[in-house]
Every structure is written in structure tokens, then in C-alpha cells.
Amino acid sequence: MLFIxxxxxxDEAELTENFVRSSGAGGQNVNKVSTAVELRFSIFENLTIPxxxxxxxxxxxxxxxxxxxxxxxxxxxxxxxxxxxxAARERFVELLQKxxxxxxxxxxxxxxxYGAKQRRLVxxxxxxxxxxxxxxxxxxxx
Numbered sequence: 001m002l003f004i005x006x007x008x009x010x011d012e013a014e015l016t017e018n019f020v021r022s023s024g025a026g027g028q029n030v031n032k033v034s035t036a037v038e039l040r041f042s043i044f045e046n047l048t049i050p051x052x053x054x055x056x057x058x059x060x061x062x063x064x065x066x067x068x069x070x071x072x073x074x075x076x077x078x079x080x081x082x083x084x085x086x087a088a089r090e091r092f093v094e095l096l097q098k099x100x101x102x103x104x105x106x107x108x109x110x111x112x113x114y115g116a117k118q119r120r121l122v123x124x125x126x127x128x129x130x131x132x133x134x135x136x137x138x139x140x141x142x
Contacts, residue, residue, distance in 0.1 A: 036076035
């Protein structure tokens with residue numbers, strides 16, 4: 001049992017782990033041994049995760065979540081299967097904890113102060129004079 005928060009827990013039977021061969025350089029070890037881990041978790045089958053947390057998890061998961069609502073984490077950073085397995089579970093727990101955290105309160109829009117407006121207008125007028133000085137001088141006899 002993986003305890004994410006006091007209210008949320010995931011049974012290890014709900015996690016599916018497939019071990020596949022890692023990609024990239026590494027010689028015989030990469031070509032022979034299945035060290036990479038593909039961890040799968042069906043988001044909607046878990047009953048302890050609240051609906052709003054599931055929705056945030058889908059949003060945080062991005063392209064790692066399939067159309068069917070299955071979170072897929074692929075880890076091949078370490079040389080051994082056991083280390084990759086632990087890393088995949090750590091990433092899974094971190095992702096769930098991030099999804100379980102309440103979203104920040106929305107920003108309250110405020111009006112700019114009088115001084116801020118004045119500074120903005122002064123800056124605009126200075127910029128306008130700089131640009132107008134770049135123009136060719138006008139002939140006054142026309």
C-alpha cells in the first residue's frame with residue numbers, strides 16, 4: 001500500500017509494471033537485460049482518490065495519460081531494474097502528491113496606482129520623443 005496523503009492511498013495491486021529493454025548506448029547490458037520500467041495506473045479505477053484530484057492528475061500527467069485514463073510512467077535512468085522500479089514509484093507518488101495539493105487561490109485583480117500610471121505615461125512620452133527625433137527634419141518653407 002502506497003500512502004500518498006492521509007486520505008489518499010493506492011494499493012500496489014493497482015500498479016502494473018512491465019519491464020522492457022532500455023534504449024540508448026550501453027552495450028551488452030542494454031541489449032540483453034530488461035531494466036527499463038513501464039508503470040501503469042488506471043486513474044478511474046481507484047476509489048480512494050477524489051474526483052477533483054483525478055482531474056488534476058490527468059492535467060498534470062499530460063501526454064503520459066492515455067485516452068482510457070491510464071497513467072503511464074516510463075523510467076530508464078538507472079542501470080538496474082530495481083533502481084528503475086523505485087524511481088518509477090517515487091515519480092508516481094510525487095505526481096499524485098502534486099495533484100492532491102489544493103490549487104492556489106485565484107489572483108485578485110487590482111487597479112494600477114496613480115503613480116504607476118504617471119510613470120507609464122512619462123515613459124511612453126520619452127519613447128515617443130526618441131522615435132520622433134529619428135525622423136528626417138521637416139522643411140519649414142513648405
